[in-house]
Amino acid sequence: MVRITVRDPERMHELGRRLATLLTPGDLVLLSGELGAGKTTLTRGLGEGLGVRGAVTSPTFVIARVHPSLCGGPALVHVDAYRLGGGLDEMEDLDLDVSLPESVVVVEWGDGKVEDLSDARLHVVISRTVGAAAGPAGAEDADDVREVTVTGVGPRWAKEDLSPLLV
Ligand SMILES: Nc1ncnc2c1ncn2[C@@H]1O[C@H](COP(=O)(O)OP(=O)(O)O)[C@@H](O)[C@H]1O
Numbered sequence: 001m002v003r004i005t006v007r008d009p010e011r012m013h014e015l016g017r018r019l020a021t022l023l024t025p026g027d028l029v030l031l032s033g034e035l036g037a038g039k040t041t042l043t044r045g046l047g048e049g050l051g052v053r054g055a056v057t058s059p060t061f062v063i064a065r066v067h068p069s070l071c072g073g074p075a076l077v078h079v080d081a082y083r084l085g086g087g088l089d090e091m092e093d094l095d096l097d098v099s100l101p102e103s104v105v106v107v108e109w110g111d112g113k114v115e116d117l118s119d120a121r122l123h124v125v126i127s128r129t130v131g132a133a134a135g136p137a138g139a140e141d142a143d144d145v146r147e148v149t150v151t152g153v154g155p156r157w158a159k160e161d162l163s164p165l166l167v
C-alpha cells in the first residue's frame, strides 16, 4: 500500500499519468472517494497516460464510456458505479463495444461500497485531509489537499512495485 499527499488538481492529474504506467489489459481500478474528491481528475490523467481517445469527463449520463487507444494499447472503460446498481457483474451485460479482459476498467465507486467485491483490483481511495495534515490553518489552498492510498488486492498486485506512484 502506498500513501500519497496530492496538493492540487494538476498533481492529481499527474498521479493518474503515473498510474497508467503500471496498468495492463484486464486490470480493474476502483476509485473511492466522496463527490468532488478528484476521481474524475485522476482518471483524466490516466486516460492521457494510456493514450486513449476522447475527453474523460464524469460519466454522469452513461453507465460506462469507452475510450479506444490511439497507440495500440488497452482501451479505457470508465464506469460510474452509482448507475451500476447490481455491481460489477452487471458490466458484462452492458454490451460495450470492447472486450473487458483487453481493456483497463476504471470504476468511480463512491464511498464504502466495495466490501463485497473480491475481484483482483487496484483500490485507490481519495480523501480530503483535515486538520494539521492539510497544512497551516488558514492556508488558502488547504481545501485542495487530498490524501490518496493505493492498495493492490489479489495475486495480480502481490509482487507489483507501487513506488512509481510516489513522486
Ligand atoms: N488535490 C486535488 N485533487 C483533485 N481535485 C482537486 C484537488 N484540489 C481541488 N480539486 C478540485 O476538486 C474537484 C474534483 O472533481 P472530480 O475530479 O470531478 O471529483 P469526483 O470525480 O471524485 O467527483 C475539481 O473541481 C478539482 O479542480
Ligand SMILES: [Mg+2]
Residues within 6 Å of the ligand: 039, 040, 058, 059, 108
Ligand atoms: Mg467523478
